[in-house]
Amino acid sequence: MMPESAPLIEISNLNHWFGDGDQRKQVLRSINLTVQPGEITILLGPSGSGKTTLLTMVGGLRSAQDGSLRIFNEELRETSTTNLTKLRRKVGFIFQAHNLMPYLNAQQNVRLGLEVVPEWLDRGQAAMNERCNEVLRQVGLGERIEYYPAKLSGGQKQRVAIARALAGSPQLLLADEPTAALDKESGRDVVDLFRNLARDNKTAIVMVTHDNKILDIADRIVKLEQGSLVE
Amino acid sequence: MKLFKRTPIAWLQLSHRPLRLAAALAGVGFANVLVFFQLGLSGGLYDSQKRPIQQFNGSLAVIPRRYTNFGEPAGFPRSRLLQVLGFQGVRGVSPLRLGKLQWLNPDTRESTQALVMGVDPSNPALRLPELTAQRSSLQLQGGVLFDKASKDSAGPVRSRLEQGQAFSTELNGQRTSVNGLFQLGLTFAADINLITSTSNFQGLFPERDPDEIQIGVVQLEPGADASDVQSRLNQVLGPSLQVLSVDELQLREVEHWKRNTSFGLIFGLGVLVGFSVGGIVVYQILFSEVGEHISEYATMKAMGYSDRFVVSIIIQESVILASLAFLPSLIVSALLYRVLMQATGLLVVMSFSRAALVFTMTLLLCSGSGWLATSKLRQLDPADVF
Ligand SMILES: Nc1ncnc2c1ncn2[C@@H]1O[C@H](COP(=O)(O)OP(=O)(O)OP(=O)(O)O)[C@@H](O)[C@H]1O
Ligand SMILES: [Mg+2]
Numbered sequence: 001m002m003p004e005s006a007p008l009i010e011i012s013n014l015n016h017w018f019g020d021g022d023q024r025k026q027v028l029r030s031i032n033l034t035v036q037p038g039e040i041t042i043l044l045g046p047s048g049s050g051k052t053t054l055l056t057m058v059g060g061l062r063s064a065q066d067g068s069l070r071i072f073n074e075e076l077r078e079t080s081t082t083n084l085t086k087l088r089r090k091v092g093f094i095f096q097a098h099n100l101m102p103y104l105n106a107q108q109n110v111r112l113g114l115e116v117v118p119e120w121l122d123r124g125q126a127a128m129n130e131r132c133n134e135v136l137r138q139v140g141l142g143e144r145i146e147y148y149p150a151k152l153s154g155g156q157k158q159r160v161a162i163a164r165a166l167a168g169s170p171q172l173l174l175a176d177e178p179t180a181a182l183d184k185e186s187g188r189d190v191v192d193l194f195r196n197l198a199r200d201n202k203t204a205i206v207m208v209t210h211d212n213k214i215l216d217i218a219d220r221i222v223k224l225e226q227g228s229l230v231e
Numbered sequence: 232m233k234l235f236k237r238t239p240i241a242w243l244q245l246s247h248r249p250l251r252l253a254a255a256l257a258g259v260g261f262a263n264v265l266v267f268f269q270l271g272l273s274g275g276l277y278d279s280q281k282r283p284i285q286q287f288n289g290s291l292a293v294i295p296r297r298y299t300n301f302g303e304p305a306g307f308p309r310s311r312l313l314q315v316l317g318f319q320g321v322r323g324v325s326p327l328r329l330g331k332l333q334w335l336n337p338d339t340r341e342s343t344q345a346l347v348m349g350v351d352p353s354n355p356a357l358r359l360p361e362l363t364a365q366r367s368s369l370q371l372q373g374g375v376l377f378d379k380a381s382k383d384s385a386g387p388v389r390s391r392l393e394q395g396q397a398f399s400t401e402l403n404g405q406r407t408s409v410n411g412l413f414q415l416g417l418t419f420a421a422d423i424n425l426i427t428s429t430s431n432f433q434g435l436f437p438e439r440d441p442d443e444i445q446i447g448v449v450q451l452e453p454g455a456d457a458s459d460v461q462s463r464l465n466q467v468l469g470p471s472l473q474v475l476s477v478d479e480l481q482l483r484e485v486e487h488w489k490r491n492t493s494f495g496l497i498f499g500l501g502v503l504v505g506f507s508v509g510g511i512v513v514y515q516i517l518f519s520e521v522g523e524h525i526s527e528y529a530t531m532k533a534m535g536y537s538d539r540f541v542v543s544i545i546i547q548e549s550v551i552l553a554s555l556a557f558l559p560s561l562i563v564s565a566l567l568y569r570v571l572m573q574a575t576g577l578l579v580v581m582s583f584s585r586a587a588l589v590f591t592m593t594l595l596l597c598s599g600s601g602w603l604a605t606s607k608l609r610q611l612d613p614a615d616v617f
Contacts, residue, residue: 056614091535095530103244103248113534
């Protein structure tokens with residue numbers, strides 16, 4: 001394990017462009033950001049400012065082009081695809097769209113998030129189901145465990161996706177507008193879950209949100225404007 | 232086993248759309264039946280050529296060096312076969328005379344090629360039960376026994392005899408009566424099979440040397456080593472004759488017809504078409520499955536599932552499709568074989584090796600199609616979906 005003090009995310013001078021030639025457009029401009037374990041960072045910014053782009057890069061979904069991007073003390077720009085896949089297992093990602101599997105019920109969807117973690121897989125079906133149900137209860141879906149996504153409301157689907165990301169108690173949680181589809185109360189429940197995870201599990205959390213009501217849980221708020229980070 | 236701890240994603244994905252699953256299974260099953268049908272017909276055509284030889288009353292056969300196939304055998308003197316008698320391990324010999332004649336249908340005046348097999352009524356070279364049961368009919372002067380499987384162009388022989396009426400016709404210009412029936416099955420050699428006694432055979436082929444026979448069937452002493460006797464007989468009989476086991480002679484017959492007919496090629500193409508249909512069905516189904524679920528696969532990749540894992544889901548689906556479709560198509564094909572056998576008189580039977588061959592081929596083909604269908608998945612970059 002890494003020393004207590006080592007940052008979980010270290011970004012320095014990160015630039016990113018989309019497109020080629022004339023179409024080439026810079027969406028991230030010399031980003032510098034360090035996030036410690038247990039720290040909650042909220043990322044604000046207008047639509048199109050590059051928040052999702054930055055988050056997917058931190059989660060190892062998009063490769064870095066220029067600058068340095070380290071998570072779990074590993075440089076993502078240089079790492080192999082195999083290692084990238086392994087790193088993704090340590091990251092809980094809540095996507096802007098829920099991206100649930102329509103052919104799996106709520107519990108099975110959450111289990112996908114657990115089965116990718118080898119330690120959980122080793123514990124077996126019963127333990128995994130137990131854990132899935134626990135997290136589903138925590139997001140207020142204890143009664144919907146066997147529902148398929150088609151039978152869930154938008155907010156309920158979003159909460160299944162949150163449960164899927166939280167089930168494996170990741171060291172790093174990246175959330176792209178996790179409360180957008182939720183009402184005030186269930187949004188608050190989710191945010192409390194995040195806070196507990198950061199406190200008890202020392203999980204570092206980076207969350208994109210437009211929701212002013214939840215800014216209070218942040219240890220730090222940063223803002224993206226036209227690809228540049230302002231504190 | 233990690234496999235059993237995992238959520239069976241492939242199966243859940245397939246069974247989530249039961250109608251589509253049923254359609255896919257029907258498609259793969261249909262392709263299997265098509266393949267079985269082609270293999271059954273071509274196999275039946277060739278296997279049927281073995282039938283007279285399968286009935287040989289012995290384990291070895293003596294044939295002339297120039298032998299090509301059962302329908303066109305050269306002859307050799309009976310005395311050469313008798314040489315074998317008294318040889319260690321040999322219990323007895325039965326000569327078989329073979330010849331072809333034109334059979335005249337008395338009603339239509341149409342003539343049909345008939346294969347005449349001449350046997351010694353007291354020691355027949357063929358093991359047909361009808362020969363022992365009808366030994367006295369067989370010995371009647373100027374008569375033959377008639378194969379029930381013969382073509383209808385022969386005339387209403389079977390129905391007349393079964394009604395207890397007499398049937399007679401002209402064979403090679405000679406008045407001949409049918410004195411009984413037997414069941415053997417046709418070969419490419421002729422459209423009618425007849426069996427008669429040695430003396431009647433001589434009457435039908437007066438120009439032949441009465442001492443000439445076509446095949447000598449050799450019976451062995453109980454416990455004798457067939458291949459040992461075979462090789463010793465081969466040495467003693469010299470280069471003009473050869474001694475084969477009955478199984479070898481059957482294979483040789485099949486080989487002859489495979490070489491001299493193109494059924495193998497024709498039906499081989501049919502088999503190819505069948506397998507292609509199966510492959511295309513599986514490809515189509517899985518390709519659209521991949522397309523529909525692309526963002527979910529991207530999500531799985533984003534969660535940390537490897538490319539191999541995601542691709543293996545599709546391969547598993549193809550294996551599930553191939554396996555589930557197989558048993559029903561095997562049952563349907565076995566029923567189809569019975570219909571085919573009745574309709575064509577060919578020896579069409581399901582064999583374990585054929586079933587295993589088709590299953591292995593479908594499995595390979597389906598997983599190949601599955602692999603092709605995953606090309607999109609393998610190139611999929613999870614970031615492009617968000
Ligand atoms: N795959 C891509 N190819 C080309 N341009 C892209 C791609 N993805 C995003 N962009 C562009 O990059 C910019 C930043 O997009 P991003 O999705 O990061 O915005 P965002 O801050 O998350 O916005 P929102 O709040 O609306 O989700 C946008 O101008 C967008 O058009
Ligand atoms: Mg976004």
